[in-house]
Amino acid sequence: MRDRLKQAVGNVVSGEAFWDREKDMELLIEKIDGGANILLVAQRRIGKTSVLAELQERLGDRYICLFVDLQAARSGPEAIADLSVVIHKHKSLCEKIREVFGNIWEKLTESVETINAGEIGVTLRAGLTEGNWRGKGDQIFNILANCEKPVVLMFDELPIMVNFMLKDEDFKITPERRKQTDEFLSWLRKTTIEHRKNVRTIVSGSIGLEPILRQARLSATVNHLEAFELRAWDEDTAKGCIRALARGNDVTLEEGAAEEMVKMLGCCSPQHVTMLFSHIYGACKRRGDMSCSVEYVAEVFEKQMLGVRGHAELTHYEERLEMVLGKEMFTMALDMLTEAAVVGCLTQEAIKGFQKEYASDAGDTVEAQKEMLWVLQHDGYLEESAEGYKFVSGLLQKWWKNRHGGNFVSVLERGK
Ligand SMILES: Nc1ncnc2c1ncn2[C@@H]1O[C@H](COP(=O)(O)OP(=O)(O)O)[C@@H](O)[C@H]1O
Ligand SMILES: [Mg+2]
Numbered sequence: 303m304r305d306r307l308k309q310a311v312g313n314v315v316s317g318e319a320f321w322d323r324e325k326d327m328e329l330l331i332e333k334i335d336g337g338a339n340i341l342l343v344a345q346r347r348i349g350k351t352s353v354l355a356e357l358q359e360r361l362g363d364r365y366i367c368l369f370v371d372l373q374a375a376r377s378g379p380e381a382i383a384d385l386s387v388v389i390h391k392h393k394s395l396c397e398k399i400r401e402v403f404g405n406i407w408e409k410l411t412e413s414v415e416t417i418n419a420g421e422i423g424v425t426l427r428a429g430l431t432e433g434n435w436r437g438k439g440d441q442i443f444n445i446l447a448n449c450e451k452p453v454v455l456m457f458d459e460l461p462i463m464v465n466f467m468l469k470d471e472d473f474k475i476t477p478e479r480r481k482q483t484d485e486f487l488s489w490l491r492k493t494t495i496e497h498r499k500n501v502r503t504i505v506s507g508s509i510g511l512e513p514i515l516r517q518a519r520l521s522a523t524v525n526h527l528e529a530f531e532l533r534a535w536d537e538d539t540a541k542g543c544i545r546a547l548a549r550g551n552d553v554t555l556e557e558g559a560a561e562e563m564v565k566m567l568g569c570c571s572p573q574h575v576t577m578l579f580s581h582i583y584g585a586c587k588r589r590g591d592m593s594c595s596v597e598y599v600a601e602v603f604e605k606q607m608l609g610v611r612g613h614a615e616l617t618h619y620e621e622r623l624e625m626v627l628g629k630e631m632f633t634m635a636l637d638m639l640t641e642a643a644v645v646g647c648l649t650q651e652a653i654k655g656f657q658k659e660y661a662s663d664a665g666d667t668v669e670a671q672k673e674m675l676w677v678l679q680h681d682g683y684l685e686e687s688a689e690g691y692k693f694v695s696g697l698l699q700k701w702w703k704n705r706h707g708g709n710f711v712s713v714l715e716r717g718k
Contacts, residue, residue, distance in 0.1 A: 345682025473628030568696020
């Protein structure tokens with residue numbers, strides 16, 4: 303393993319800024335070579351998109367890797383349009399994809415002399431409809447199936463798209479929305495299986511696909527995908543990364559400083575490890591002393607990680623959670639997470655307390671709560687222990703407590 307590491311520029315890291323994940327990469331490549339279709343699962347900010355970027359670098363000479371970000375797609379036709387734009391960027395496939403879009407394409411080249419990816423995307427989206435996406439999609443898969451090299455199709459953030467397709471902005475899974483989602487995912491499943499000789503897919507995203515599909519009873523549409531769990535770094539990997547970053551950026555870590563960083567974080571999400579280092583680096587630069595003691599780690603953690611920047615990060619977590627759960631469930635989830643953050647544990651007794659407090663005529667609170675706890679575990683907020691549910695990440699717990707913990711009264715103490 304290399305002994306120094308560059309600080310990443312931008313969100314997605316690969317190459318020189320990519321740390322470890324050796325075993326994961328090895329296993330993933332083995333599975334891809336074996337023809338598997340993969341569902342890359344992990345809580346957000348664990349490094350899924352970075353792993354996909356690194357895979358593209360390592361597989362690039364043997365496979366055609368196509369990375370499609372579906373974050374902004376809201377329907378089957380839009381997903382096919384986004385895929386087409388990515389394929390079009392590939393020199394060897396560019397002509398073929400134009401043929402699929404015949405007339406639509408001609409209109410595009412008539413109207414503009416130099417076309418960019420944005421314009422292509424807009425035009426293709428306009429040309430793809432609920433009526434023709436499937437035919438075009440089949441043609442596209444035929445092209446991919448006949449490439450000179452096997453193809454790895456990476457669909458990042460598919461769960462966000464599926465979540466939106468199912469619930470739109472009012473968070474109601476209607477029969478019509480369910481039907482359209484089912485049609486798209488079933489088509490994708492069928493087509494992937496049909497062309498498995500030359501095409502593999504990796505689906506990944508920062509909100510869990512499984513809980514969403516469970517809610518809609520559509521889990522079978524992804525049963526061709528083999529789940530691959532990407533975990534947070536273990537302590538040694540995190541310490542190795544911190545030391546390599548320190549060496550690569552002229553920071554001198556005093557005895558115990560790397561250990562203190564890991565201790566402060568509680569759970570070593572790569573994002574949080576690199577974020578803490580970057581705060582320490584910045585603070586050292588500003589005071590003109592690049593030597594970092596255990597006490598300094600604690601100071602920077604307290605002032606910077608738990609400060610404004612921490613709040614900004616946490617807002618992202620909350621937005622994602624609301625996106626999956628919808629407004630009503632989100633309020634109860636917020637309350638339950640605050641209980642876990644402040645008290646340190648969400649006990650069975652407290653869970654019953656929330657059932658009573660949120661009981662309504664509108665629906666089955668016990669079922670809703672079960673579903674919610676499943677989502678909270680699946681998305682990496684809480685883990686089950688003998689006493690009850692606890693936060694996985696010490697940092698997230700502290701953020702949560704700082705933001706929502708003021709004036710909080712435990713559910714077991716309310717109304718006393
Ligand atoms: N292997 C890695 N080496 C170094 N930093 C990483 C690595 N993986 C993730 N990171 C850090 O975590 C951040 C989030 O990574 P990203 O791939 O966007 O996660 P995800 O797609 O799971 O949300 C990156 O911006 C980077 O700072
Ligand atoms: Mg990502």
